[in-house]
Amino acid sequence: MDVRMKQWTKKQKVMLVAVFAIIVAVVGIAAGIVNYRVTQEGVKHFQVEVTSERDGYSETTDCKSEEEYLGNFMRTFEGCEWQEAEYGIYITGFNGMQEDIDNQYWWCVMVNGESATFGADEIPLQDGEIYSFVLTQGW
Structure with missing residues (x-):
């Protein structure tokens, strides 16, 4: 049985980077929401x-x-x-x-x-x- 590492195509690499970027963006937005500190106007x-x-x-x-x-x-x-x-x-x-x-x-x-x-x-x-x-x- 010939076991070789599969070569990633350019399209697969682009998709992987895109998915990773989306995950990073979602985590960043979630962190911003969790850390958002609302201020209150007035006394x-x-x-x-x-x-x-x-x-x-x-x-x-x-x-x-x-x-x-x-x-x-x-x-x-x-x-x-x-x-x-x-x-x-x-x-x-x-x-x-x-x-x-x-x-x-x-x-x-x-x-x-x-x-x-x-x-x-x-x-x-x-x-x-x-x-x-x-x-x-x-x-």
């Missing part, structure tokens, strides 16, 4: 929680803002210490409670109790949300 009422077990500190503040994104709001939030970074606002502390990179302390951003998957500049402000900043140790 939003929400809470900002700041918690540091290291410093024995926990405070919740009722807030309102017309800003569309959390990062823009945090730039004006009293006590928030931040700096501009390559990917937007980077929270370094609150009311003197600083991150401590040498000891792996950093500010984790959470939305309604779940770790944010985006930076504060990409998190839309929404009515009724709770935005938490938790001083976390460890990578």
Whole structure:
């Protein structure tokens, strides 16, 4: 029995590339839909929680803002210490409670109790949300 690898014709190769391109496009569109973050116009009422077990500190503040994104709001939030970074606002502390990179302390951003998957500049402000900043140790 003569077993040879089948040679692909030019038409088959073009079809394979076309199918692959369609699959990549569908996956890209699906990812865009999943990651789409709707903004809300007008005044939003929400809470900002700041918690540091290291410093024995926990405070919740009722807030309102017309800003569309959390990062823009945090730039004006009293006590928030931040700096501009390559990917937007980077929270370094609150009311003197600083991150401590040498000891792996950093500010984790959470939305309604779940770790944010985006930076504060990409998190839309929404009515009724709770935005938490938790001083976390460890990578």
